[in-house]
Amino acid sequence: MEFHTDSGVVRAVNRVSFDLSPGETLGIVGESGSGKSVTNLAVLGLIAQPPGKIAGGSVQYDGQELLELDQRQWQQIRGKKIAMIFQDPMTALNPFLTVEEQLIEVTMLHLGLGRTEASQHAVQLLQKVGIPAAEKRIRDYPHQFSGGMRQRVMIAMAISCQPDILIADEPTTALDVTIQAQILELMKSMQEEFGTAIIFITHDLGVVASTCDRVMVMYAGQKVEQATTRELFNQPRHPYTIGLLNSAPRWDQSDEQLQAIDGQPPDLLNLPAGCSFHPRCQFVQDECLQEIPPLVTLNGDPPRQHACLRDLSTCKGGEPG
Amino acid sequence: MQVLMFLLKRFGWMIVTVWIVFTISFFLMRHIPGGPLNGERVLSEAVRARLEARYNLDAPLSEQYFTHLWNTMRLDFGPSFKLQDYTVNEVLAQGLPVSAALGILGMVFAISIGMTSGVISAVRRNSVYDYSFMLLATLGIAIPNFVLAAMLIVIFVFNLQMFPAAGWGDLNQIILPAFCLGAPFAGYIARLTRTGMLEVLGNDYIRTAYAKGLSPRTVVLKHGLRGALLPVVSYLGPAIAGILTGSLVLERIFVIPGMGSHFIEAAIQRDYTLAMGALLTYTVLLFVMNTMVDLAYSIIDPRVKLE
Numbered sequence: 229m230e231f232h233t234d235s236g237v238v239r240a241v242n243r244v245s246f247d248l249s250p251g252e253t254l255g256i257v258g259e260s261g262s263g264k265s266v267t268n269l270a271v272l273g274l275i276a277q278p279p280g281k282i283a284g285g286s287v288q289y290d291g292q293e294l295l296e297l298d299q300r301q302w303q304q305i306r307g308k309k310i311a312m313i314f315q316d317p318m319t320a321l322n323p324f325l326t327v328e329e330q331l332i333e334v335t336m337l338h339l340g341l342g343r344t345e346a347s348q349h350a351v352q353l354l355q356k357v358g359i360p361a362a363e364k365r366i367r368d369y370p371h372q373f374s375g376g377m378r379q380r381v382m383i384a385m386a387i388s389c390q391p392d393i394l395i396a397d398e399p400t401t402a403l404d405v406t407i408q409a410q411i412l413e414l415m416k417s418m419q420e421e422f423g424t425a426i427i428f429i430t431h432d433l434g435v436v437a438s439t440c441d442r443v444m445v446m447y448a449g450q451k452v453e454q455a456t457t458r459e460l461f462n463q464p465r466h467p468y469t470i471g472l473l474n475s476a477p478r479w480d481q482s483d484e485q486l487q488a489i490d491g492q493p494p495d496l497l498n499l500p501a502g503c504s505f506h507p508r509c510q511f512v513q514d515e516c517l518q519e520i521p522p523l524v525t526l527n528g529d530p531p532r533q534h535a536c537l538r539d540l541s542t543c544k545g546g547e548p549g
Numbered sequence: 550m551q552v553l554m555f556l557l558k559r560f561g562w563m564i565v566t567v568w569i570v571f572t573i574s575f576f577l578m579r580h581i582p583g584g585p586l587n588g589e590r591v592l593s594e595a596v597r598a599r600l601e602a603r604y605n606l607d608a609p610l611s612e613q614y615f616t617h618l619w620n621t622m623r624l625d626f627g628p629s630f631k632l633q634d635y636t637v638n639e640v641l642a643q644g645l646p647v648s649a650a651l652g653i654l655g656m657v658f659a660i661s662i663g664m665t666s667g668v669i670s671a672v673r674r675n676s677v678y679d680y681s682f683m684l685l686a687t688l689g690i691a692i693p694n695f696v697l698a699a700m701l702i703v704i705f706v707f708n709l710q711m712f713p714a715a716g717w718g719d720l721n722q723i724i725l726p727a728f729c730l731g732a733p734f735a736g737y738i739a740r741l742t743r744t745g746m747l748e749v750l751g752n753d754y755i756r757t758a759y760a761k762g763l764s765p766r767t768v769v770l771k772h773g774l775r776g777a778l779l780p781v782v783s784y785l786g787p788a789i790a791g792i793l794t795g796s797l798v799l800e801r802i803f804v805i806p807g808m809g810s811h812f813i814e815a816a817i818q819r820d821y822t823l824a825m826g827a828l829l830t831y832t833v834l835l836f837v838m839n840t841m842v843d844l845a846y847s848i849i850d851p852r853v854k855l856e
């Protein structure tokens with residue numbers, strides 16, 4: 229996945245692969261700019277070309293190669309089979325249309341509902357995501373809603389057709405803690421009821437721990453580690469993951485023990501040679517400067533992966549073993 | 550309620566504006582050397598006195614002002630100086646509908662041609678359509694409408710013989726002048742629509758619309774067009790003013806019996822009453838049009854508050 233910009237070609241996502249089974253929740257974590265959103269926009273074929281370009285790869289859903297779909301086939305997938313909650317609720321809703329209009333057009337299209345039916349359905353959805361006085365508020369425009377309420381409208385929109393896959397790009401960032409818990413609960417119950425698979429993009433490792441079955445960690449547009457949530461938290465194998473875990477507040481640690489990861493996020497136009505994380509890595513060795521670490525797959529159920537030249541299996545956030 | 554308050558406020562402003570326009574032009578007209586009775590013919594003293602009495606020109610200026618103002622408030626513009634058998638109201642009643650028909654059709658041409666080509670240009674950016682529409686738009690803006698009129702008359706009237714050269718009363722006779730009138734505005738509107746549409750299509754909410762599985766057609770026309778319409782609607786105010794002045798020229802070329810000829814003649818021949826009547830009518834017209842534009846803007850964009 230590349231962007232052809234005036235200052236050069238940005239490899240926004242490279243060598244990233246993941247799979248997803250029904251009813252599963254996959255977390256994607258990584259710092260800002262690591263390519264989480266671009267990866268998932270590419271899954272839905274929503275990267276504007278140009279400047280974007282999918283230089284190679286494959287996205288398969290239900291035995292279908294999505295990258296080869298034509299416009300009409302895409303329309304059958306988007307919103308119906310795979311739906312997405314976008315990151316920024318302030319700009320993702322159309323300011324010129326009422327919330328009702330934006331909600332009902334999806335169900336009228338994919339579920340074949342009539343206007344009144346779709347409208348009732350939409351009110352129920354808004355109630356589900358916790359919007360008070362939904363029958364009245366539904367006729368409002370997005371600018372009359374707060375950021376958190378817009379986020380909930382986005383969520384209602386995405387779940388309105390009970391998609392097989394729900395891509396949630398930081399869906400709860402704009403919400404306060406109680407609402408956040410409600411939304412997570414809602415997504416979980418939908419998952420249990422309909423077997424929805426969820427891709428959960430977030431900065432919040434606490435949310436990952438409580439919601440995700442597996443986690444993929446991204447750095448500079450690449451997958452650096454993937455494991456079950458339990459494994460990842462107990463035994464991280466990539467220094468970046470270790471850094472992330474150490475920099476996240478945890479209930480069993482006091483604030484003084486928090487350590488931010490040193491250094492700046494990498495410039496995608498000018499990635500360091502070798503392992504792109506090496507300038508910030510506390511375990512760096514000579515070979516890390518030359519060799520691009522391959523993605524190592526370890527046997528297990530499910531198998532876990534990491535991309536680091538060093539064996540950090542015995543360390544836990546401290547010195548290498 | 551809000552709309553009513555807005556309309557009332559606008560109406561108040563309109564009255565004030567009309568009064569100011571009236572006052573300024575009343576004194577300006579009488580300050581310019583020459584008067585309505587200094588024509589080609591030399592009038593005898595007796596005739597002049599009788600005419601001055603008839604038009605109230607023998608009264609002191611302040612009295613003339615207040616009489617004229619009072620009559621104007623009663624929507625009575627008085628007798629025309631030059632078209633001596635008619636009142637100004639009669640002249641307006643005859644000329645206005647003609648000019649209005651021409652102006653409205655010109656505007657319809659401008660909006661429909663401009664918006665359609667603008668949307669196509671934006672959606673098919675950098676295609677042959679885009680380049681040809683934008684070239685035409687530039688030509689439409691650059692070529693003065695009397696030149697365009699001359700060219701079209703040569704092509705369609707003399708060579709193809711599709712339309713009559715001039716006159717009024719037939720649908721055939723209105724198409725060519727209305728097209729010439731609308732052409733530059735169609736060009737502007739096409740460019741504004743293209744730019745607006747391109748900007749709107751880059752918005753996040755357009756991506757959301759695609760993510761819902763809507764067809765490109767629905768995305769562009771339902772989710773994109775409204776935003777792209779806003780710059781066009783803002784431009785309609787100045788465009789309407791431009792159409793009014795543009796029609797003065799085109800009515801002359803195509804010999805159309807609208808307001809245009811009266812307006813120009815009245816100004817040249819110091820026909821005080823007719824000039825005043827035409828001027829005030831145009832002022833009111835512009836005000837009403839601009840109010841409608843503002844109203845339309847607030848309907849399209851719910852975030853905009855009328856004030």
Ligand SMILES: Nc1ncnc2c1ncn2[C@@H]1O[C@H](COP(=O)(O)OP(=O)(O)OP(=O)(O)O)[C@@H](O)[C@H]1O
Pocket residue numbers: 231232233238240258259260261262263264265266267279280315496
């Ligand atoms: N249209 C674009 N043109 C050029 N570069 C882009 C474009 N869109 C994204 N990128 C680049 O792709 C990289 C990945 O962006 P992405 O939005 O996926 O990050 P992210 O991991 O979602 O970050 P965040 O946590 O802030 O949402 C960034 O470096 C960004 O600059």
Ligand SMILES: [Mg+2]
Pocket residue numbers: 264265266315397
């Ligand atoms: Mg993102």
